[in-house]
Amino acid sequence: MIEQSLVLASEVPFPPSVEDFYLPSIVPWGAHDSYWFTKITALMWVSVAAIIIFFLVTYRKPQLVPTKKQWLAESIYGFVRNNIAVDMLGKRGINFAPYLTTLFVFILLMNFWAIVPFAQISPNSHIAFPAILAVISYVMFIYIGMKHHGGLKYFKHALIPPAPWFILPLLIPIEFFSTFLVRPFSLAVRLFANMFAGHMLLLVFTLGGFAMLNANIWFAPFSLVSWAMTIALTFLEFLVICLQAYVFTVLTASYVQGALADEH
Amino acid sequence: MTGQEPPRNPSGDDDPPPPDTGMGMTAVAYLISGMLVWGAIGWLVDHYVGTKGIFAGIGAVVGIAGGVYLIVRRLGA
Numbered sequence: 001m002i003e004q005s006l007v008l009a010s011e012v013p014f015p016p017s018v019e020d021f022y023l024p025s026i027v028p029w030g031a032h033d034s035y036w037f038t039k040i041t042a043l044m045w046v047s048v049a050a051i052i053i054f055f056l057v058t059y060r061k062p063q064l065v066p067t068k069k070q071w072l073a074e075s076i077y078g079f080v081r082n083n084i085a086v087d088m089l090g091k092r093g094i095n096f097a098p099y100l101t102t103l104f105v106f107i108l109l110m111n112f113w114a115i116v117p118f119a120q121i122s123p124n125s126h127i128a129f130p131a132i133l134a135v136i137s138y139v140m141f142i143y144i145g146m147k148h149h150g151g152l153k154y155f156k157h158a159l160i161p162p163a164p165w166f167i168l169p170l171l172i173p174i175e176f177f178s179t180f181l182v183r184p185f186s187l188a189v190r191l192f193a194n195m196f197a198g199h200m201l202l203l204v205f206t207l208g209g210f211a212m213l214n215a216n217i218w219f220a221p222f223s224l225v226s227w228a229m230t231i232a233l234t235f236l237e238f239l240v241i242c243l244q245a246y247v248f249t250v251l252t253a254s255y256v257q258g259a260l261a262d263e264h
Numbered sequence: 265m266t267g268q269e270p271p272r273n274p275s276g277d278d279d280p281p282p283p284d285t286g287m288g289m290t291a292v293a294y295l296i297s298g299m300l301v302w303g304a305i306g307w308l309v310d311h312y313v314g315t316k317g318i319f320a321g322i323g324a325v326v327g328i329a330g331g332v333y334l335i336v337r338r339l340g341a
Contacts, residue, residue, distance in 0.1 A: 170302075
């Protein structure tokens with residue numbers, strides 16, 4: 001066991017770097033310098049396929065007394081619809097429940113690859129994925145706001161707070177910055193940074209165990225502690241995965257709520 | 265749960281939104297944006313006038329004040 005670990009350890013690079021997030025191509029042809037199909041891409045397609053197949057299968061023959069699978073699908077949808085969409089958007093929330101559920105399930109599954117054995121990296125740890133999701137939310141809440149308030153009136157509503165005129169020059173730049181610049185950025189970066197840091201943390205503790213073992217055989221107990229930490233951190237990761245999927249969905253709903261809100 | 269009716273009393277537009285639904289994030293965003301925007305404007309003024317950061321400091325403080333005001337107006341009762 002220890003000899004095996006040592007053989008492994010000599011190949012383990014430490015400390016881990018950003019390079020560890022750029023996985024090699026997994027198509028058998030033209031693998032050199034080709035990044036069109038990596039594990040990240042594969043996991044994304046698997047997630048999409050899994051979600052589509054799961055919901056199609058569970059809703060194909062809906063029964064009054066639900067089967068286990070149907071119950072699970074309905075619980076997920078019901079959770080997002082009742083606890084996020086309707087809670088925050090009122091009656092109109094039902095219109096947004098399908099999108100919010102899709103968003104929630106997609107982010108949850110994409111994040112979840114971070115702790116699935118042999119996958120062990122989340123596509124969301126590349127900023128491209130959270131960025132596109134954030135752009136969708138951004139365009140959506142602006143579009144909805146413009147539709148609800150009527151074109152440019154939305155921007156007047158969003159940018160001009162109820163305040164005396166002489167403070168407005170002070171407030172409008174702040175409103176513009178926080179609503180139209182910070183929102184998409186923070187949405188994308190929050191999800192990306194959480195998944196990136198999670199993966200990095202697990203790498204540090206896993207590889208660190210090997211590195212210590214490699215440095216000196218008497219460090220073996222510390223390696224064990226390091227690997228025990230990896231297991232504990234995996235549970236923490238699970239928490240972060242669920243929380244970030246929830247936070248992204250709730251914030252998207254909250255932005256839509258802001259776009260739909262009337263003067264108060 | 266889809267079989268269930270949606271909650272009887274969904275918070276309409278008149279009710280205050282339920283606690284902790286993105287309001288914390290909005291508040292933090294206002295504070296930080298206030299500081300950054302007016303700090304940056306102050307920094308530019310510094311750059312043109314040739315002072316060493318006095319306007320950036322004033323801008324940051326004024327920006328935070330603006331952020332707090334916005335939080336009170338937009339999120340307060």
